[in-house]
Each structure stands twice: as structure tokens, then as C-alpha cells.
Amino acid sequence: MSILIYAESAEGKLKKVAFEIASYAKKVAETLGTTVTALTINSDNVSELAKYGVDKVLKVTNDKLAGFNAKAYADVIKQAAQQENTKLVVLSSSTDSIYLSPLVAVNLEAGYASNVIDLPVNTAPFQVKRNAFSNKAFNITEINTDIKVIGLAKNSYGIFENASTLTEEVFSPNLEDNDFDIKTESIEKSSGKVSIADADIVVSGGRGLKGPENWGLIEDLAAVLGAATACSKPVSDLGWRPHAEHVGQTGKPVATNLYIAIGISGAIQHIAGINASKVKVVINTDPEAPFFKVADYGIVGDAFDVVPRLIEKLKAFKAQNA
Amino acid sequence: MKILVCISHVPDTTSKINFTNGDTEFDTNGVQYVINPNDEFGLTRAIWFQEQQGATVTVVNVGGPETEPTLRKALAIGANDAIRINATPTDGFFVAKQLAEVIKNGAYDLIIAGKESLDYNGGMVPGMTAGILGYNFLNACIDIAVNETNVKAVREIDGGKETVATSLPLIIGGQKGIVEEKDLRIPNMRGIMTARTKPLNVIEAVDAATNTKAVKFEKPAPKSAIKMVSPDNLDELIDLLHNEAKVI
Numbered sequence: 132m133s134i135l136i137y138a139e140s141a142e143g144k145l146k147k148v149a150f151e152i153a154s155y156a157k158k159v160a161e162t163l164g165t166t167v168t169a170l171t172i173n174s175d176n177v178s179e180l181a182k183y184g185v186d187k188v189l190k191v192t193n194d195k196l197a198g199f200n201a202k203a204y205a206d207v208i209k210q211a212a213q214q215e216n217t218k219l220v221v222l223s224s225s226t227d228s229i230y231l232s233p234l235v236a237v238n239l240e241a242g243y244a245s246n247v248i249d250l251p252v253n254t255a256p257f258q259v260k261r262n263a264f265s266n267k268a269f270n271i272t273e274i275n276t277d278i279k280v281i282g283l284a285k286n287s288y289g290i291f292e293n294a295s296t297l298t299e300e301v302f303s304p305n306l307e308d309n310d311f312d313i314k315t316e317s318i319e320k321s322s323g324k325v326s327i328a329d330a331d332i333v334v335s336g337g338r339g340l341k342g343p344e345n346w347g348l349i350e351d352l353a354a355v356l357g358a359a360t361a362c363s364k365p366v367s368d369l370g371w372r373p374h375a376e377h378v379g380q381t382g383k384p385v386a387t388n389l390y391i392a393i394g395i396s397g398a399i400q401h402i403a404g405i406n407a408s409k410v411k412v413v414i415n416t417d418p419e420a421p422f423f424k425v426a427d428y429g430i431v432g433d434a435f436d437v438v439p440r441l442i443e444k445l446k447a448f449k450a451q452n453a
Numbered sequence: 454m455k456i457l458v459c460i461s462h463v464p465d466t467t468s469k470i471n472f473t474n475g476d477t478e479f480d481t482n483g484v485q486y487v488i489n490p491n492d493e494f495g496l497t498r499a500i501w502f503q504e505q506q507g508a509t510v511t512v513v514n515v516g517g518p519e520t521e522p523t524l525r526k527a528l529a530i531g532a533n534d535a536i537r538i539n540a541t542p543t544d545g546f547f548v549a550k551q552l553a554e555v556i557k558n559g560a561y562d563l564i565i566a567g568k569e570s571l572d573y574n575g576g577m578v579p580g581m582t583a584g585i586l587g588y589n590f591l592n593a594c595i596d597i598a599v600n601e602t603n604v605k606a607v608r609e610i611d612g613g614k615e616t617v618a619t620s621l622p623l624i625i626g627g628q629k630g631i632v633e634e635k636d637l638r639i640p641n642m643r644g645i646m647t648a649r650t651k652p653l654n655v656i657e658a659v660d661a662a663t664n665t666k667a668v669k670f671e672k673p674a675p676k677s678a679i680k681m682v683s684p685d686n687l688d689e690l691i692d693l694l695h696n697e698a699k700v701i
Contacts, residue, residue, distance in 0.1 A: 270667050
């Protein structure tokens with residue numbers, strides 16, 4: 132009956148999203164009077180999960196699962212759910228988890244709600260609140276199946292400590308040959324940079340920066356804040372920045388704690404992609420720019436004047452608060 | 454190669470989002486509908502397969518007669534024929550069941566869907582369809598090449614990309630990158646004229662469970678007014694971000 136979470140790791144180290152879904156599952160488990168079991172795949176050290184309320188870990192260690200494979204991982208999650216007689220599976224919204232969640236749902240004949248942003252509105256019938264219409268509305272979805280799968284939107288619940296006593300159990304799933312019909316040939320990662328998906332802060336630049344040669348401003352500000360860099364669609368279309376940095380409706384979605392938009396007017400497609408961010412700051416010369424309508428803090432000013440001074444002030448602030 | 458492109462009929466991004474009937478239904482009043490952007494990238498890639506490798510391209514949608522203009526637009530862009538499954542798309546699993554039936558009966562080799570639709574943002578239909586059929590599935594696909602039944606494709610991962618090898622039949626969840634924005638095609642007059650006579654077959658839905666149900670909608674609470682900070686007082690911005698918003 133235990134709630135099952137799939138606690139993701141990267142290079143053997145648990146990811147932050149694992150702690151968020153653990154915190155969430157613990158709270159739901161308290162309401163339902165049950166416990167939380169976490170499934171880990173090739174994680175070196177799982178003890179940290181106890182801090183966030185996980186009662187039991189099913190530890191899978193298997194070389195065949197060294198690289199992510201949606202079908203194989205979904206099969207492993209299914210087997211873990213069946214062993215635990217789980218009625219609720221909680222997954223994150225990482226690229227990998229979004230990929231495997233619908234497969235898990237079909238495997239378990241479970242109803243699946245993605246993009247969930249809060250604790251269940253109701254547990255009988257089971258209803259959850261989720262983001263829809265590109266963050267322009269919420270939708271209460273009822274899941275009617277015996278087993279339920281939910282995908283928690285990133286940064287929507289938060290990480291809360293709630294210590295438990297953890298037991299670790301080795302879990303050896305059966306893997307089928309046809310689990311591996313998709314074979315990874317190579318992986319390319321931009322090294323040494325904070326990725327947009329993992330960042331707490333994103334600094335984003337638009338056409339107001341006038342050209343790729345001025346991107347040092349964005350990078351320097353991002354460096355002081357430990358932030359990822361991003362850009363608007365026109366900037367990637369013009370080839371000033373790589374497509375991987377394009378955020379917005381057809382680019383990458385951003386759901387970060389702080390989003391700083393510099394020289395971005397705020398077209399509706401851009402806002403749709405970044406609106407899930409908690410705090411938005413806009414710096415723009417045009418006081419009529421639509422971004423001012425959706426931001427929390429705004430400065431009307433020239434990026435070339437404001438940003439260098441902001442960098443200096445932030446450096447002083449960081450030095451003081453270090 | 455037989456390609457099936459799954460088309461979702463969604464409100465244009467600039468549409469006002471409102472709800473009726475006690476906030477239980479989307480208000481379609483005055484809303485313009487378009488091909489879901491993620492699907493349109495996939496459709497364009499399918500047309501390239503048609504032009505360069507002689508593939509046939511069928512488009513499919515689950516919806517009522519009101520969705521036919523969206524299918525006609527896909528035909529005008531270049532699809533060979535269209536299928537409309539005559540049913541209200543109640544949830545992702547229901548839609549996946551319908552698509553699985555069409556795919557099985559039509560023996561399609563490559564099925565291209567968008568990784569998510571811009572209305573319900575479920576992001577589950579391509580994966581569920583693959584799960585039901587036991588087909589290979591690649592999500593967030595940003596590049597694909599097919600040589601006989603061998604496939605080489607690239608998917609986006611957090612902070613980078615992954616190149617994979619697999620084989621047909623295959624279902625992909627596509628997005629921008631599989632073609633670029635500049636590659637999208639606007640139907641020309643000739644395309645629009647020929648689209649009128651291309652086959653658009655209407656078929657009835659098969660029985661499928663509705664595992665989930667959208668019971669209510671809410672609009673976000675009005676945002677509190679923006680706080681403006683003078684460009685000459687950046688200390689105030691840092692103070693607000695640190696003490697009020699607590700994000701730095």
C-alpha cells in the first residue's frame with residue numbers, strides 16, 4: 132500500500148527533484164496513513180532520502196541500467212510497484228521521468244495526471260490540481276483507477292525535512308531483451324554550465340542586447356548568481372545563441388525560483404514558457420513592454436547601464452553574505 | 454514508409470482562456486484553433502520524408518466535425534490523406550487507445566506525435582500509445598533519420614542531447630528541433646485547393662476506459678502589481694530579492 136516514488140540520480144548521486152517528490156509523497160502518505168518507498172537505480176548512497184521522510188528504499192544496482200532507458204526503467208518501476216502493492220506512484224517532471232511516466236501508467240493500468248502542482252485536493256475521489264493551458268489555467272483532474280500515477284511539476288511543492296528511519300532493500304528486477312530496443316550511441320552535455328532544468332535562477336536575454344557580442348553581460352550576471360543562461364526566441368532564430376538556450380512555448384519550459392529577463396519584451400509565447408517561475412524580474416528600456424504586466428519587480432532602464440552596476444552590487448552583496 | 458502524424462486541434466496561443474458551465478468546460482467562444490505547434494514541427498518533418506524518401510503521410514485526429522478545418526490545413530501543407538476519429542477526446546488514455554487501433558489496422562511504420570499539446574499539457578498520448586502497442590518510443594525527439602527500417606534519432610535531455618539507434622515501427626514525441634521554425638510551411642493556394650479533394654475518412658471510436666476526468670478549471674488569482682525599482686537604486690532591488698522574495 133506504500134506510496135512509491137522513483138528517486139532519480141545522475142552519475143550515482145541523487146538529484147534534487149528526488150527530494151522534492153519524497154517530501155511530497157511523505158505529506159500525502161501522512162494523509163492516507165501509509166508509508167513512502169523509494170526506488171533507486173544505480174544510486175551510490177541513498178541514506179539522504181531518510182531526511183525527507185522515505186521509509187524504505189528498493190535499491191537496484193544493475194550495469195544494464197547504467198544509462199537511462201525509458202522502457203526498461205518503466206518496467207522496473209512497474210515491478211517495484213507490484214511488489215509493494217502500491218496504489219500511488221509519484222514521479223518527477225525531469226525530461227527522463229516525463230518520458231517514462233506514460234509507459235508506467237500503461238504498465239500498471241493506472242490513470243496518470245502530469246504537471247501536478249499541489250497536494251491532492253481530495254483523496255476519495257482522488258483529485259489533483261495541475262497546470263494546463265500553458266500555465267494560463269489550473270485543472271482539477273480526478274483519477275478513477277485503482278492504481279494512480281502522478282507527475283509533480285518541478286519546484287511546485289518544495290523540499291521539506293521530515294526525518295524517518297530508513298530500511299534499505301536490494302531489489303533485482305527481471306529485465307527483458309526487448310526492453311533495450313532503443314540503444315544510446317552518444318550523449319552530449321554542455322559541461323561546466325548550470326543547465327536550465329537544474330537551475331534555481333535563470334538569467335535570460337532578448338533582442339534588447341543588440342548582438343551576440345554583448346552576451347558577456349548575461350553570462351557575468353548569471354555567474355554571480357550561480358544561474359543558468361537563457362534567451363528569447365528571436366535571439367535563437369537570429370543565431371545569436373544556441374537553440375538549447377531558447378525558453379518559451381516552443382523552447383524549454385522554465386519553472387525556477389527567480390527569472391531575470393533582460394531586454395525581452397515579453398511576447399505571449401515567451402511568457403507561456405516561463406510563467407511557472409516564482410519570481411520574475413524585468414529590465415527593459417521600454418516601460419510599455421508587456422513583460423512589466425507579468426513581472427514582480429521591474430526596472431525601466433538600459434541593460435548596458437543597469438546590468439554592469441547590478442553585477443558589482445551583487446558581488447558586494449554575495450561577499451557580505453557569504 | 455507509411456507515416457502517421459497525430460494532430461491535436463488546440464486554441465491559438467493568443468486565445469483568451471475562459472471557462473463556462475460552472476468552470477467545468479473550456480469556453481470555445483471566439484477561440485481560433487490551430488494545429489498544435491509540437492505536432493506541426495512533426496508534420497513538416499513527415500512531409501520531408503514524403504518528398505525525399507517517398508513516404509506516404511496520413512494525419513489523424515480524435516475530435517468532432519469542428520476539428521476538420523485543422524485536418525484540412527494539414528492536408529493543404531502536404532499530407533496525403535486524413536482520418537478523423539469521431540469522438541470527444543476525454544483523456545489521454547482514451548486518445549491513445551484510439552490511435553493504437555488506427556496504427557494497428559493501418560500498419561504504420563513511423564508515428565509522429567507532438568511531445569505535448571498546448572491545451573491540456575498532458576504529455577502522455579505518444580508514450581501511452583507506444584505502451585499499448587509495445588512499440589519503440591522516443592520522446593522529446595529533435596532529429597530523426599530513417600534508412601530502411603533503421604533509425605538514428607536524437608532526443609533532448611536535461612542539459613544536453615542523446616543520440617540513439619533503434620528500428621521501425623517507432624513512435625516519437627516530437628518538438629521544435631525536428632525541424633526549425635523557419636522550415637514550417639504556410640499552405641499555398643494550390644495546396645488549399647487540392648486539400649479539398651484529398652480523402653478525409655471519418656471512423657467511429659473504439660470502446661476505451663476513461664481513467665481520468667477533468668472535473669473543474671480555475672484561473673490563476675490576479676497577480677499583485679509589479680514593484681518598480683529606480684535604475685539608480687539597485688540596492689533596493691537586491692534588498693527586495695533577498696528579504697521580500699527570498700530568492701537570493
